[in-house]
Amino acid sequence: xxxxxxxxxxxxxxxxxxxxxxxxxxxxxxxxxxxxxxxxxxxxxxxxxxxxxxxxxxxxxxxxxxxxxxxxxxxxxxxxxxxxxxxxxxxxxxxxxxxxxxxxxxxxxxxxxxxxxxxxxxxxxxxxxxxxxxxxxx
Amino acid sequence: xxxxxxxxxxxxxxxxxxxxxxxxxxxxxxxxxxxxxxxxxxxxxxxxxxxxxxxxxxxxxxxxxxxxxxxxxxxxxxxxxxxxxxxxxxxxxxxxxxxxxxxxxxxx
Numbered sequence: 001x002x003x004x005x006x007x008x009x010x011x012x013x014x015x016x017x018x019x020x021x022x023x024x025x026x027x028x029x030x031x032x033x034x035x036x037x038x039x040x041x042x043x044x045x046x047x048x049x050x051x052x053x054x055x056x057x058x059x060x061x062x063x064x065x066x067x068x069x070x071x072x073x074x075x076x077x078x079x080x081x082x083x084x085x086x087x088x089x090x091x092x093x094x095x096x097x098x099x100x101x102x103x104x105x106x107x108x109x110x111x112x113x114x115x116x117x118x119x120x121x122x123x124x125x126x127x128x129x130x131x132x133x134x135x136x137x138x
Numbered sequence: 139x140x141x142x143x144x145x146x147x148x149x150x151x152x153x154x155x156x157x158x159x160x161x162x163x164x165x166x167x168x169x170x171x172x173x174x175x176x177x178x179x180x181x182x183x184x185x186x187x188x189x190x191x192x193x194x195x196x197x198x199x200x201x202x203x204x205x206x207x208x209x210x211x212x213x214x215x216x217x218x219x220x221x222x223x224x225x226x227x228x229x230x231x232x233x234x235x236x237x238x239x240x241x242x243x244x245x246x
Contacts, residue, residue, distance in 0.1 A: 017161035038219035045192035096228030109193035
């Protein structure tokens with residue numbers, strides 16, 4: 001199936017912002033509900049930040065490809081990057097019951113990803129990290 | 139992200155508009171740091187016009203809560219998606235979240 005939304009960006013904070021804006025517009029045009037659209041944008045932000053800050057550290061030429069496919073009742077988001085092998089889903093879940101003062105924020109992004117999506121998976125394919133996320137739209 | 143502030147008595151209300159993610163959170167952090175630098179001890183954040191919050195945004199809110207103390211920060215007007223992110227992350231139980239401004243300002 002051809003992805004309805006495809007972008008390839010440099011691993012750069014401003015490009016992350018631009019792809020979020022474009023995906024937002026795509027989801028609205030596809031009639032995706034606010035709940036699902038927002039969950040997708042939160043997950044995209046957290047995963048792309050992971051790639052930019054961990055996977056591509058020190059690399060100016062890192063590329064990230066983002067593809068979104070709507071296949072009712074599912075919406076699927078695939079993020080591929082050519083950085084060093086890195087499975088963000090392996091991060092331990094944070095302790096979300098700690099007080100404000102005791103609280104660190106590490107691992108929270110991935111925790112959100114796991115909870116906001118119905119299915120998450122990581123594969124290393126050749127020289128690429130491939131993260132696939134699926135959420136039921138209804 | 140657009141951020142405006144206004145005061146109600148001793149309380150500073152920060153109104154955020156847009157999305158609070160990795161791109162906009164540095165700006166939000168800067169604005170909130172500016173508010174806190176003025177010696178403000180009670181901050182209300184109005185989320186009515188915030189579409190979504192990612193973990194980068196949560197990081198900003200946590201830093202504000204750490205500076206003013208959990209008792210000095212009240213948030214209100216969260217849409218269901220922002221509320222869900224707060225709940226999943228545990229923020230809804232450690233930080234005071236109110237339905238609207240009226241409730242947030244009561245007894246603050």
